[in-house]
């Protein structure tokens with residue numbers, strides 16, 4: 001039995017770092033555990049332009065300790081009104097790493113997202129030409145569509161056509177939750193990839209209703225049935241280069257999750273690499289962890305892999321329950337009820 005694992009330092013290809021006090025709380029967990037992270041733009045107001053992304057990057061950098069080599073990779077939030085010149089310039093200048101498409105009203109702070117993908121074809125065509133990745137929250141928002149079907153219907157009704165219309169556009173389908181998504185991405189060729197979160201590898205939809213309603217298990221896209229969780233575990237541990245690490249760590253204050261209309265999102269970045277290691281060990285695929293966590297992502301984003309090495313040691317522990325934000329406010333940590341086998345060495 002392995003007692004330790006070493007791997008290149010991972011990157012997180014999908015994280016919500018927030019702003020203000022929440023940013024100050026969330027940033028250390030990401031900056032210590034990951035060399036780079038793709039930072040989501042769904043602030044209020046959203047990060048819709050290169051100038052806003054630059055200002056947000058500066059707020060992040062100001063909170064980093066001097067000796068940190070963490071690199072925030074910024075994204076901009078696409079709207080029906082996005083100016084192709086603006087984001088192309090941001091990409092050329094190295095301010096923007098990618099652009100994010102949220103269908104309007106699909107998730108937290110997405111009301112000003114894209115109302116119809118056909119409206120932003122000029123932007124997407126430009127992104128295709130310059131090689132700028134498109135990151136997609138892949139759910140339809142029609143209230144008549146069952147919430148558990150929203151990802152599959154998005155793939156069938158929107159993504160399949162988009163993929164065919166713009167074959168060279170680099171697309172990441174974010175935080176996939178279904179067997180359908182894993183199959184689509186696996187068969188869609190070299191310009192299509194997907195991130196997979198630790199929580200979607202660990203819980204199925206029953207976790208939200210285990211003895212009562214469990215708001216801390218609620219995120220979007222919502223966890224699906226067991227067969228989908230098993231398909232995601234297979235995809236993540238397959239060694240296929242189209243699948244890589246993206247935590248979708250998305251902190252909300254405890255009281256905003258434990259409410260009559262609780263927010264979607266789980267906070268996992270402090271324990272994410274340990275959660276993934278647990279899953280890969282359970283799937284007898286620990287040798288595939290480095291590819292998923294540290295190699296496939298940089299390759300897809302055309303960036304160098306990290307040279308720094310981290311070690312995980314077998315040393316059972318329980319993650320902390322919560323992190324303080326300010327005053328009495330805190331954020332609960334996903335995985336805090338679990339005993340984890342692997343712990344990262346300081």
Ligand code: NCD
Pocket residue numbers: 016042107108137218219220221248250251264265266
């Ligand atoms: C995210 C958030 O809170 O910003 N929530 C979530 O459940 N994942 C938004 C998102 O990525 O959908």
Ligand code: ZN
Pocket residue numbers: 014015016040248250
């Ligand atoms: Zn997200």
